[in-house]
Amino acid sequence: MRTLRAGDHKRMPWKNGKGETVEIAVFPPGASINDFDWRISMATVAEGGPFSIFPGIDRTLAILDGSGMVLDIAGTPMLLTTASDPLAFPADIPVAARLEDGAITDLNVMTRRDGLAHTLIRIDVDGSKIVQLSPSTCLFLCHRGALSFRRDGETGALAAGDALLITDAAATVLEIDGEARCYLASIATG
Numbered sequence: 001m002r003t004l005r006a007g008d009h010k011r012m013p014w015k016n017g018k019g020e021t022v023e024i025a026v027f028p029p030g031a032s033i034n035d036f037d038w039r040i041s042m043a044t045v046a047e048g049g050p051f052s053i054f055p056g057i058d059r060t061l062a063i064l065d066g067s068g069m070v071l072d073i074a075g076t077p078m079l080l081t082t083a084s085d086p087l088a089f090p091a092d093i094p095v096a097a098r099l100e101d102g103a104i105t106d107l108n109v110m111t112r113r114d115g116l117a118h119t120l121i122r123i124d125v126d127g128s129k130i131v132q133l134s135p136s137t138c139l140f141l142c143h144r145g146a147l148s149f150r151r152d153g154e155t156g157a158l159a160a161g162d163a164l165l166i167t168d169a170a171a172t173v174l175e176i177d178g179e180a181r182c183y184l185a186s187i188a189t190g
Contacts, residue, residue, distance in 0.1 A: 009023060021042065022043065024042065045104050060118065063105075069100055125182060133151075138165075
């Protein structure tokens with residue numbers, strides 16, 4: 001289990017060059033935008049337009065901040081807001097975004113389709129909560145607020161933007177105390 005502090009996240013240009021992404025975690029460590037097995041990042045989208053194409057990749061997107069955006073996924077419009085469930089779709093088909101009312105920040109989870117699968121869920125914490133971890137690699141992101149955590153005798157705290165990378169989840173639990181909006185990405189062999 002490793003804490004990833006917001007100030008240490010890697011900033012890099014989008015694959016299509018039209019924005020910047022904040023890489024929270026990638027595997028294998030140090031992998032580029034073209035050769036990762038999985039990648040979790042945040043991006044600020046200031047204008048609409050086409051998404052970058054990632055052959056062989058599945059993606060899930062959640063809106064963290066802003067009024068939302070409409071994704072046109074292969075001709076089907078889908079509205080995403082901060083209240084929407086995260087949306088999963090292939091990253092190798094044409095997708096275009098239209099902003100509803102100004103810039104948004106999104107959370108993006110991507111995995112290589114030939115061997116991996118992932119899920120992304122939003123978790124609101126108000127007091128104490130127990131989060132069940134799947135037997136896989138998990139990344140727990142504290143998007144807003146702050147919390148303390150316990151797992152198998154280890155303790156720590158997360159502030160906004162911090163994440164916890166758990167590579168040995170083995171169907172255990174994460175005990176949380178605080179007030180925060182969080183996201184849990186689980187990545188497993190598919």
